[in-house]
Amino acid sequence: MNKQxxxxxxxxxxxxxxxxxxxxxxxxxxxxxxxxxxxxxLEKYLLRDAPAATDRVIIDFIDQLxxxxxxxxxxCERGDSAAWTDLVERYSTTVRSAARSxxxxxxxxxxxxxxIWAELHGxxxxxxxxxxxxxxxxxxxxxxxxxxRAVVAQLAVDQHRKQSRLVQAEDDADFDRMxxxxxxxxxxxxxxxxxxxxxxxxxNKQERIEMERALARSIKEMTDEDRxxxxxxxxxxxxxxxxxxxxxxxxxxxSRRLARIHDELRQSVEHILTKECGWSKPETEAAFAEFxxxxxxxxxxxxxxxxxxxxNLGRD
Amino acid sequence: xxxxxxxEIDSLLRKLASRQGSVSAELNQSIGNELSATSAHLxxxxxxxxxxxxxxxxxxxxxxxxxxxxxxxxxxxxxxSLAFGPQIKExxxxxxxxxxxxxxxxxxxxxxxxxxxxxxxxxLLVVAVAFFxxxxxxxxxxxxxxxxxxxxxxxxPTQGNIDPAKGNSGVVxxxxxxxxxxxxxxxxxxxxxxxxKAGVKDQKxxxxxxxxxxxxxxxxxxxxxxxxxxxxNETAPVSQPAYAPEPASPRPAxxxxxxxxKAKPQVEDETKxxxxxxxRRESExxxxxxxxxxxxxxxxxxxxxxxxxxxxxxxTRASVAGSRADEQTEARTVNGRQFQxxxxxxxxxxxxxxxxxxxxxxxxxxxxxxxxxxPEIGVIAKELSGDVILVWKGxxxxxx
Numbered sequence: 257m258n259k260q261x262x263x264x265x266x267x268x269x270x271x272x273x274x275x276x277x278x279x280x281x282x283x284x285x286x287x288x289x290x291x292x293x294x295x296x297x298l299e300k301y302l303l304r305d306a307p308a309a310t311d312r313v314i315i316d317f318i319d320q321l322x323x324x325x326x327x328x329x330x331x332c333e334r335g336d337s338a339a340w341t342d343l344v345e346r347y348s349t350t351v352r353s354a355a356r357s358x359x360x361x362x363x364x365x366x367x368x369x370x371x372i373w374a375e376l377h378g379x380x381x382x383x384x385x386x387x388x389x390x391x392x393x394x395x396x397x398x399x400x401x402x403x404x405r406a407v408v409a410q411l412a413v414d415q416h417r418k419q420s421r422l423v424q425a426e427d428d429a430d431f432d433r434m435x436x437x438x439x440x441x442x443x444x445x446x447x448x449x450x451x452x453x454x455x456x457x458x459x460n461k462q463e464r465i466e467m468e469r470a471l472a473r474s475i476k477e478m479t480d481e482d483r484x485x486x487x488x489x490x491x492x493x494x495x496x497x498x499x500x501x502x503x504x505x506x507x508x509x510x511s512r513r514l515a516r517i518h519d520e521l522r523q524s525v526e527h528i529l530t531k532e533c534g535w536s537k538p539e540t541e542a543a544f545a546e547f548x549x550x551x552x553x554x555x556x557x558x559x560x561x562x563x564x565x566x567x568n569l570g571r572d
Numbered sequence: 573x574x575x576x577x578x579x580e581i582d583s584l585l586r587k588l589a590s591r592q593g594s595v596s597a598e599l600n601q602s603i604g605n606e607l608s609a610t611s612a613h614l615x616x617x618x619x620x621x622x623x624x625x626x627x628x629x630x631x632x633x634x635x636x637x638x639x640x641x642x643x644x645x646x647x648x649x650x651x652x653s654l655a656f657g658p659q660i661k662e663x664x665x666x667x668x669x670x671x672x673x674x675x676x677x678x679x680x681x682x683x684x685x686x687x688x689x690x691x692x693x694x695x696l697l698v699v700a701v702a703f704f705x706x707x708x709x710x711x712x713x714x715x716x717x718x719x720x721x722x723x724x725x726x727x728x729p730t731q732g733n734i735d736p737a738k739g740n741s742g743v744v745x746x747x748x749x750x751x752x753x754x755x756x757x758x759x760x761x762x763x764x765x766x767x768x769k770a771g772v773k774d775q776k777x778x779x780x781x782x783x784x785x786x787x788x789x790x791x792x793x794x795x796x797x798x799x800x801x802x803x804x805n806e807t808a809p810v811s812q813p814a815y816a817p818e819p820a821s822p823r824p825a826x827x828x829x830x831x832x833x834k835a836k837p838q839v840e841d842e843t844k845x846x847x848x849x850x851x852r853r854e855s856e857x858x859x860x861x862x863x864x865x866x867x868x869x870x871x872x873x874x875x876x877x878x879x880x881x882x883x884x885x886x887x888t889r890a891s892v893a894g895s896r897a898d899e900q901t902e903a904r905t906v907n908g909r910q911f912q913x914x915x916x917x918x919x920x921x922x923x924x925x926x927x928x929x930x931x932x933x934x935x936x937x938x939x940x941x942x943x944x945x946x947p948e949i950g951v952i953a954k955e956l957s958g959d960v961i962l963v964w965k966g967x968x969x970x971x972x
Contacts, residue, residue: 397617402624402656
């Protein structure tokens, strides 16, 4: 890559020149200002995973950058007032809309929007004292509006995490009081068992745990694309069309993939249970049928084995 | 794989997902949820680029691995993707700048989803085109048939137009008259060869000679249409009515077959007459000068083609012999006027040869003006085909 660096610099400079020409409003940016940004984007998104990319690929990559949005972001970062005016005029609605979607209330949305503008203006200072504007992280690869929404969503998650940690800390204290106040009689207060036959319940529980582990392991061993689909569809409760949209495929394609995933998971779980856990094939098939229907009935014994946080209760 | 087995896996996955908050941390970790706090999340630019499908394939694969295991980043990407809209893209083997190959384009064209609608649509199109082509053929065939019928109708005698129910004609046609009319029509429509024309013109000249004795023409001829010139050396400067029938066709009409058969006994007599007329004609030819097409056309080199022409004349005679015999006695009544067939023309019985004769050609301006003033003349002219001599309001008209 070092050998190609001068050559890549030439390609970047030429690409930046074309980018300035493509931009509807380049806010009088000099090419010297744009070249480092373009090069950083190139290294982050292309050369890191494809260091031997051809010239044609590099040229196409640069030509696919959002020229107008990138010039706007760079100009705003440099304090161009005209650029800021344009940014506020064009994207204040986007910020407000994204904040409303991420926040639970109108007040929270307003606070979130204000935080976003502060982040964009770089009111926070970095370690070196320079303003840390979020605009510096916009690469021009995606649209500026999409980037703004992502910034709002991330900020909302960060704020939620902070609030969640605070809430969890309080709940932990309650749990400690509960644990300290419990006597031998109360130790089992949270335990509920509906198993009529303790021995069968224990056997079923063991089998279920093994099956769950086999299933979890099979999920983990899937390809990233397949695993993402499983997470989107089953764990995030998305519709197949929505899951396909995230993956960038049609709903029918996602459906076919899911069917293949079912086959592969089944085979993988059967292999693990039969080869590693010593189950027989009939036992495996019977367990599949039984646990697929009756898995919920075993949740309560599992709940009895550990103290659950209040927010996790009721998810079943 | 069987559907029930797929359903079992589906059910297991759903239950596992619904319990993800309650399972042990170990299980969560094994599934891959909740990356450790030290693992780096995707930044906003990476998330938005991924959601909009703006990443190179190699980079996208790397981020997919993270998203599969990071709930937060995955949820943000989901929100962004749904907000941005579906970005359906084809899987790319390598991001080399080529968006699609001809193979991919061909496969997309023949994709089941496309064929599902394209094949029926194409079938309908083919059926529609075939149907229209067939209809066009039918129309053309019917048009051709109609035209043929019209042509055959035109060749039929106009007597078909006579409506006995109409009072103004009052014509009663008998079978011989019908046959004669048909023969005349056939003769008129089938005259083609110059030789035949020559023969007929000879015949006409002969008949003109005959008619010169019968009809007297006025000195002032107001005819618009030039008729065949009459030999100027005639002592009586009369305009001879060219009422002679058209030259006989070598193939007379069907209706004249019986006429020909009838006329056979008279062929010999006709032959004699033809010889006599030929002799008169030759003498006439020697006297005439500038007599027009008849004379010119009928002036073969002396003695050379007489035999041929005579033969043709005989053939013509044979075909018209029967009709002529009937012509002599044929009579018709049209609009209360009686006409007799004389030498191929319908002659008003009220006509006297001494009366001045005005010649009018059908279709001429004079004719149109005449029938505009006197519509009944038009009716008579329509009823009677060929040359018609009628007397109207004290004036004699020859309509040809």
